[in-house]
Amino acid sequence: MIYKKYLEGQSLNDIADLLTKMRVRTIRGNTRWNGSSIRVILTNEKYIGDAIAQKTFTVDYLLKERRKNKGELPQYYVQNLHEPIISKELYYLVQQERKRRACLKKKKYVRRRGRIRRKIFWKICAV
Known part of the structure; x- marks a missing residue:
């Protein structure tokens, strides 16, 4: 449902609010729910x-300290490891939509009268 709602045009926060209302x-x-949780689901x-x-x-390993791998070790992409929950087509459509939406908005912060205000500038880029 999360993937379909996103493709229908709903925002991450709208989907989070819907799931919260549905309990x-x-x-x-x-x-x-919050929007960042929805983003994690959409990109997983x-x-x-x-x-x-x-x-x-x-x-x-003694202190059990873990870190995100930012290039220190090689990463491996394993395909068809387990039964999928959604189709690959739906997943890749969502990834394209994420790129498209990211391309549309560009936020810029400007200072006016001593206060920082956010302006949204629209841009067009190839996806």
Whole structure:
């Protein structure tokens, strides 16, 4: 439902509000959703049955300290690791829509009368 609502034009926050109103529980059992949770779902390759290995790594196994892998170790993309939840076509349509929406808006902060205000400038770019 999340992927379809996004393709229908709803924003991340609109989808989060809808799930909150429907009292759908998050992975941690909460009933309150936010837009960043929806973004994580929309960009997670595990929903199509794939996985990226070594997104994080253990720095110190005694202290159990983990870090995001920002190029320190190689990452591996594993396809068809498990049964997909959504189709790959739907997933890739959402990724294209995300790029399209990101291209449309460009935020710029300007200072006026001592206050910082946000202006949204529209731009067109190739997707």
